[in-house]
Amino acid sequence: MSQKKAMLIDVTLCVGCNACQGACKEENQLPPSDEKYLSLTAFTALSKYNDLYIRRMCQHCDVPTCVSVCPVGALTKMEAGPVAYDGEKCIGCRYCLQACPFHVPKYEWSSTQPRIQKCKFCASRLAQGRPPACAEACPTGATKFGDRDGLLAEAAGRISAEPTKFVPRIYGRDDVGGTSMLYISPVPFEQLGFDARLGKTPLPMLTMSALSKVPNVLSVGGVMLGGIWWITNRRSEVQAFEATEKKNRPSRHEDNP
Amino acid sequence: MSFPGLPRMTGWRPIATILILAGAVAATARFAFGLGATTNLSDAFPWGLWIGFDFLGIGLAASGFTIVAAVNLFHAKEYEPIVRPAILTAFIGYLLVVLVLIIDLGRPDHFWHPMVMWNPKSVMCEISWCLMLYTTVLSLEFAPIILEKFNIHAPIKWIHAISLPLMIFGVLLSTLHQSSFGSLYLIVPNRLHALWYTPLLPVLFFVSCIASGISMVILESLILSRGGRDYLPTPLRANLAKIIAVTLAVYTVVRLQDLLARGALRELTTLTYYSLAFYAELLIGFVIPFALLLVERIRTSRRGLYAASLMVVVGFAFNRMNTAITGLEQYPTQTYFPSLIEVFIMLGITAVGFSAFSFIVKHFPIFEGAAVAPGLHHTAVAAQANPGFLSPDGGDLEPS
Numbered sequence: 001m002s003q004k005k006a007m008l009i010d011v012t013l014c015v016g017c018n019a020c021q022g023a024c025k026e027e028n029q030l031p032p033s034d035e036k037y038l039s040l041t042a043f044t045a046l047s048k049y050n051d052l053y054i055r056r057m058c059q060h061c062d063v064p065t066c067v068s069v070c071p072v073g074a075l076t077k078m079e080a081g082p083v084a085y086d087g088e089k090c091i092g093c094r095y096c097l098q099a100c101p102f103h104v105p106k107y108e109w110s111s112t113q114p115r116i117q118k119c120k121f122c123a124s125r126l127a128q129g130r131p132p133a134c135a136e137a138c139p140t141g142a143t144k145f146g147d148r149d150g151l152l153a154e155a156a157g158r159i160s161a162e163p164t165k166f167v168p169r170i171y172g173r174d175d176v177g178g179t180s181m182l183y184i185s186p187v188p189f190e191q192l193g194f195d196a197r198l199g200k201t202p203l204p205m206l207t208m209s210a211l212s213k214v215p216n217v218l219s220v221g222g223v224m225l226g227g228i229w230w231i232t233n234r235r236s237e238v239q240a241f242e243a244t245e246k247k248n249r250p251s252r253h254e255d256n257p
Numbered sequence: 258m259s260f261p262g263l264p265r266m267t268g269w270r271p272i273a274t275i276l277i278l279a280g281a282v283a284a285t286a287r288f289a290f291g292l293g294a295t296t297n298l299s300d301a302f303p304w305g306l307w308i309g310f311d312f313l314g315i316g317l318a319a320s321g322f323t324i325v326a327a328v329n330l331f332h333a334k335e336y337e338p339i340v341r342p343a344i345l346t347a348f349i350g351y352l353l354v355v356l357v358l359i360i361d362l363g364r365p366d367h368f369w370h371p372m373v374m375w376n377p378k379s380v381m382c383e384i385s386w387c388l389m390l391y392t393t394v395l396s397l398e399f400a401p402i403i404l405e406k407f408n409i410h411a412p413i414k415w416i417h418a419i420s421l422p423l424m425i426f427g428v429l430l431s432t433l434h435q436s437s438f439g440s441l442y443l444i445v446p447n448r449l450h451a452l453w454y455t456p457l458l459p460v461l462f463f464v465s466c467i468a469s470g471i472s473m474v475i476l477e478s479l480i481l482s483r484g485g486r487d488y489l490p491t492p493l494r495a496n497l498a499k500i501i502a503v504t505l506a507v508y509t510v511v512r513l514q515d516l517l518a519r520g521a522l523r524e525l526t527t528l529t530y531y532s533l534a535f536y537a538e539l540l541i542g543f544v545i546p547f548a549l550l551l552v553e554r555i556r557t558s559r560r561g562l563y564a565a566s567l568m569v570v571v572g573f574a575f576n577r578m579n580t581a582i583t584g585l586e587q588y589p590t591q592t593y594f595p596s597l598i599e600v601f602i603m604l605g606i607t608a609v610g611f612s613a614f615s616f617i618v619k620h621f622p623i624f625e626g627a628a629v630a631p632g633l634h635h636t637a638v639a640a641q642a643n644p645g646f647l648s649p650d651g652g653d654l655e656p657s
Contacts, residue, residue: 068444071382
């Protein structure tokens with residue numbers, strides 16, 4: 001049985017009260033102010049499309065791109081779902097910023113000891129069996145916390161109960177291999193600023209297709225180069241030998257006529 | 258001590274001094290105030306000019322492994338005289354790139370973390386390891402030149418003893434990380450423009466670095482021969498030019514075929530910010546020099562070869578900068594242009610490289626005579642001097 005946690009965000013229920021951001025800021029001790037975009041001080045933010053509000057935050061992917069690209073393993077995927085970050089390991093290469101398909105990590109550019117900042121999926125609260133601060137604060141149930149399998153079933157149920165109200169898609173179910181944040185919406189997700197080109201394959205697979213060839217390059221390449229050296233070296237040895245032979249033979253004839 | 262092979266560059270010294278000082282000031286500012294205050298990097302554009310410089314430096318230093326492989330593994334011994342300059346170029350190039358990488362890191366004090374904290378799924382981790390290991394290989398290949406000068410022979414013997422596996426390892430590491438710089442971008446199919454994003458990025462990066470690396474060797478030899486002595490005969494240089502032409506042709510065919518297969522060729526039918534950048538790169542760096550190098554008179558003419566090689570290098574720079582910067586820009590809403598501090602740090606470090614090169618050339622035997630590269634040359638020489646060991650009884654040959 002899967003213990004993987006998730007959040008279901010029902011776009012039709014969100015009224016744009018921004019309580020989620022307020023609770024998030026309190027939980028993470030960030031300066032309280034309304035912010036429209038993800039930033040160092042806003043790990044979640046609401047963006048408005050016509051009458052609809054969309055919550056942005058780290059999607060806590062099942063096969064996270066950031067975790068795969070981090071050279072030192074500063075980013076890790078926890079069993080319960082959160083993608084955790086260890087600033088003590090981070091070397092600041094910023095590959096995660098470059099690679100994240102959702103443009104989530106934000107960098108402390110003004111610091112001389114910068115770290116990235118992003119939603120933590122309230123990992124410490126999850127460990128205590130409590131829901132994330134934002135889900136707890138949501139007054140309308142637009143953000144609901146629970147087991148991922150259960151929430152997927154619930155989302156499917158809501159869509160089939162009111163097929164005219166929702167587009168038949170749960171965003172995050174298989175997008176980039178599945179995420180911990182699941183969305184259902186009354187309009188196509190492209191109209192809500194979601195990237196429609198991401199596909200279902202986890203992005204780290206694209207890298208693996210190249211990286212998996214490394215052992216082959218090393219072993220086959222090593223043997224091949226060694227072989228080439230052996231052949232060419234042998235050839236020049238033989239040439240050198242034949243050259244000396246030619247030089248020596250006539251001189252011997254002269255010595256013994 | 259005067260050296261006849263040095264380029265005559267009047268005013269080089271004051272310019273280099275100014276660039277290095279300006280770079281040092283810029284670097285101090287970067288460490289004192291952080292990346293945000295001193296660069297134009299941002300969350301939307303986390304990699305910029307410095308990463309482009311790294312690509313460039315590594316690509317142009319590719320001569321280190323191609324020439325070593327050609328001479329010591331494939332026994333193209335006639336190119337022996339350029340082994341040392343190629344190794345020196347590569348060694349300096351790699352040291353500079355490592356330096357820029359460390360400056361580029363948000364936490365330069367954590368630069369050693371990849372040595373102890375691994376993530377085998379990360380291309381960046383693989384590149385870090387390749388860079389560390391290959392720089393070590395280069396330092397071992399380079400060390401005999403320094404040690405010889407000071408008459409320290411014991412370590413040279415040890416290095417010679419392991420030279421074959423060392424060189425093979427070096428060539429393999431180069432193959433890996435030259436292509437891995439392309440693999441870095443495999444994970445951003447949604448961000449990198451279709452003219453540059455392709456699953457073939459690692460292959461294309463590898464093929465193009467061979468052309469640019471050899472072009473650098475040709476340029477070096479041409480510039481240095483202005484001093485009077487030419488250490489690379491014209492026919493040999495023309496042969497290298499042939500190899501470049503073949504590489505350019507392979508690259509161009511693969512690149513265009515890939516664009517066709519992915520349906521990205523139509524991006525080229527209109528003149529846009531991106532298609533112009535692409536045309537600049539492909540025409541200057543690949544198509545025109547390929548056409549030029551087909552002509553024998555150009556391959557054997559210094560001026561013609563100089564122009565063609567320079568075009569390859571410039572086009573290569575375009576290609577890497579386009580992949581690292583242009584292709585990731587969202588023109589015209591989100592673009593990136595480096596800050597002065599970024600530029601000065603890059604120029605300063607480049608000046609350090611050129612100065613180090615001319616200093617080492619001046620004081621160490623890089624271009625002199627039968628350069629004995631670290632490697633199997635010794636055994637080959639030994640075999641020629643004493644071929645008796647080739648025949649089992651040896652009685653056939655009389656000692657002279």
